Amino acid sequence: MTPKYKRILLKLSGEALAGNQKMGIDVDTLNVITDKIGEVFNMGVEISIVVGAGNFWRGRSGVGMDRTTADHMGMLATVINALALQDSLESKQIPTRVQSAIEMRQIAEPYIRRRAVRHLEKKRIVIFGCGLGNPYFSTDTAAALRAAEIDADVILKATMVDGVYDCDPKKNKDAVKFDTITFADALGRRLGVMDSTALSLCMDNNIPLIVFDMSDPGNIVRVVNGENIGTILT
Secondary structure, eight states, X not given: OOOSOSEEEEEEOHHHHHGGGSSSOOHHHHHHHHHHHHHHHHXXXXXXXXXXXXXXXXGGGXXXXXXXXXXXXXHHHHHHHHHHHHHHHHTTTOOEEEEESSOOTTTSEEOOHHHHHHHHHTTOEEEEESTTSSTTOXXXXXXXXXXXXXXOSEEEEEESSSSEESSOTTTOTTOOEESEEOHHHHHHHTOOSSOHHHHHHHHHTTOOEEEEEOSSTXXXXXXXXXXXXXXXXX
């Protein structure tokens, strides 16, 4: 099957890497996820990844802590996840580069847009760590900005729910799922798909966003092949 997209940005939550452990990295879960990413890679799709750090730290969870310090700790935690993804992918002979928005030359390349694009053109997966390198910006915002910078066809946001609902489906059994919704509607309804900065970046740069369930890692392949799962924001 011919993939629908040539260049994607995959936004992975840190929680996805924790599996049933809820915290840290579950190696079996990690390897299942990278197996599916490898399937997409072998279809000829150019892949970039932004990964969160909720399995280690959430900036806003630092009660009584300076927000900037808490956010910097979260950024560093994303690099742990990025290196784990790199190691798992390269164990499958998939060339991968980690680029960090905060310089740490011993373990990752600094983020340079032209170098990132060149890696993609040379069929290497690029993982962006440390968000944007600035506090007060989420990894969702980093995903939106990096997608715009590398001219990605789509952002694929892998979450723990199967799409976007009009309210929290975990709290309201009558919640209604959207198959498609506009960025303006999502912002107006405050649906919490991404933070408002990320959604605005997607809207202003005409980057479609697909939100889908990561509990079945095979959904990554299905979305890239154009199957109608999750919710599409345009």
